[in-house]
Amino acid sequence: MREPQIDYAAVFRALPGMVALLTPDLVYADANDDFLRLSGRTREQLLGRYIFDVFPDNPNDPAATGMRDVKASMLRAVATGERDTMALQRYDVEDPQRPGHWQERYWSPVNAPVLDSGGQVVLIVHRVEEVTELIRARGGAGDDSRARVLEAELYTRARELQEVNERLRQAHAREREVALALQAAMLPAPSPLPHHRAAVRYRPAIGALNVCGDWYDLVELPGDSLAVAVGDVVGHGLAAACVMGQLRSALSAATRVANGPAQALKALGLYARFVEGAESTTVVTTFIDWNSHTITYSCAGHPPPALLHPDGTVTFLDQATDPPLDARSEAVPRPEARAPFFDGATLALYTDGLVERRHEDIDTGLARLADSLTRHRQADPESLADAILKDLLPATGATDDTALVVIRL
Incomplete structure (x- = not known):
């Protein structure tokens, strides 16, 4: 049976209620018929214009905050x-037939992002429902005083809700700054290493919540060996940063006395049982030996490291995968596997923020990583790390932390 051919442009124009499309720069891209009719603007007066050039705040009302609030909501949707659903807004509109005359209006706005296949915001669907007449009608016929009281009550409550939300956002932003500073203090800076080069990157999530659970570590071992680990704590903010610091330090210590990555992860799992918030943490650790040209690795529920061979092929080290930390009631040995490498190969360890996307299979993200490694295989580790982040992270920022370690073998 043939699928029906739908004219979505015609559907958009006929949508009941006021709906407009804006670019991430808040410029009108389109508006439906109801938006044009109820706003009193023509298509020519909207398209290609910045929203707040068309609808500025009422200059006669020094307390007007409609423009500020709507702009903040739209930018949150983009970021x-x-x-982003807004509280009731008073946003006066200039009468297009009587310049200089402003009409008191009340609106219930919602701003929804439209994403492309890479997760980047390309449009904002701006839907607004005008509730001015509803507020006034609630007072009943001839009962203007009751209507004005109800109008003021609704507007006051909506403003209070908006202010509470703004205070919460500011508190989250402050916590985010403190958590990021704490995390930066605890994560090691890569020092020059004798026979190889390393590049590390950490990109915090764009929101105030999903930050500070990722970590990486590089530990020089006896002989010509190096241990590299990457982990991800479930949680966010200061709590996740503190747990991350404890686990990173514990694994770093265990690595120095363990006879391999599996034993190091087993010790870390035992320690994690006594750290609140450490459950379900994922981590992968690799022991790189330049004498034998082998990578020994063990993984606790974490995405597999990627080994880029000199010929441009990519192998994912996924033969020693086990559940995350503290996922079992009893401690059992962790699996361990080995992979050979040739001089000039590259090893990349990363957290799930690099490859996972909503509504997308993880294999798609891994394929993107492999393709990026292959295309940029001639780059030095610093340039390669930057290229990978540019290829895989949305231009508007990721919604989850991302840690990345690139080692030229």
Whole structure:
């Protein structure tokens, strides 16, 4: 049976209620018929114009905050890639037939992002429902005083809700700054290493919540060996940063006395049982031996490291995968595997923020990583790390932390 051919442009124009499309720069790209009719603007007066050039705040009202609030909501939708529903807004509109005359209006706005296949916001769906007449009608016929009281009550409550939300956002932003500073203090800077080069990157999530659970570590071992680990704590903010610091330090210590990565992860799992918030942490650790040209690795529920061979092929080290930390009631040995490498190969360890996307299979993200490694295989580790982040992370920022370690073998 043939699928029906739908004219989505015609559907958009006919949508009931006011709906407009804006670019991430808040410029009108389109508006449906109801938006044009109820706003009193023509298509020519909207398209290609910045929203607040068309609808500025009422200059006669020094307390007007409609422009500020709507702008903040739209920019949140662009930054987070998530829908933002606003509280009731008073946003006066200039009468297009009587310049200088402003009409008191009340609106219930919702801003929803439209994402492309890479997760980047390309449009904002701006839907507004005018509730001015509803507020006034609630007072009943001839009962203007009751209507004005109800109108003021609704507007006051909506403003209070908006202010509470803004205070919460500011508190989250402060916590985010403290957590990021704490995390930066605890993560090691890569020092020059004798026979190889390393590049590390950490990119915090764009939101105030999903930050500070990722970590990396590089530990020089006896002989010509190096241990490299990457982990991800479930949680966010200061709590996740503190747990991350404890686990990173514990694994770093265990690595120095363990006879391999599996034993190091087993010790870390035992320690994690006594750290609140450490459950379900994922981590992968690799022991690189330049004498034998082998990588020994063990993985606790973490995405597999990627080994880029000199010929451009990529192998994912996924033969020693086990559940995350503290996922079992009893401690059992962790699996361990080995992979050979040739001089000039590259090893990349990363957290899931690099490859996982909503509504997308993880294999798609791994394929993107492999393709990026292959295309940029001639680059030095620093340039390669930057290229990988540019290829895989959305231009508007990721919604999850990302840690990345690149080692030229």
